[in-house]
Amino acid sequence: MSDTPAAPAPLGPTPGYLVWRLANKWRTAVDQALAPLNLTHAQYVLLASLSGMERSGRQPSQRELADHTGLEALYVSKLARSLEAAGLVGRARDTEDTRVVRLALTEEGRATVRPAIDTVQVLLDQLLIPLGGLDDRRTEDFKRTLALLLDTPLGPARESR
Structure with a gap:
């Protein structure tokens, strides 16, 4: 046993708990709202972020998109491959550094991301x-x-x- 008095139990939920609950509430709501468009929250994050970066004149690498979204680089790579297979994203090796993979929305990707952005804006x-x-x-x-x-x-x- 310790002579140090125990810290008082916090009253009500902690800020960490509230952040966690809000993040989960948001992800669940986005997943449900985007289900009719056959998109998940993570796919939306990648597509919408890519759309915004393209509008600013950039063709980001998978690493740049990972840094921008806060998603793990390996997860972005996996998402990009699945979105490429769905015809929404193009992946191409960088002409100056073949280790770098650049991403771009396809026409179908642009047509898909606009209603998704509108749906998430309502939320x-x-x-x-x-x-x-x-x-x-x-x-x-x-x-x-x-x-x-x-x-x-x-x-x-x-x-x-």
């Missing part, structure tokens, strides 16, 4: 109603907070000296 609008909607100051504050949390490095805890 996002629903999610943000309690904050006053997409254009409300509270939503902007929420986005800044989420970005700050996403930019905070995580890793093994270090001992204090």
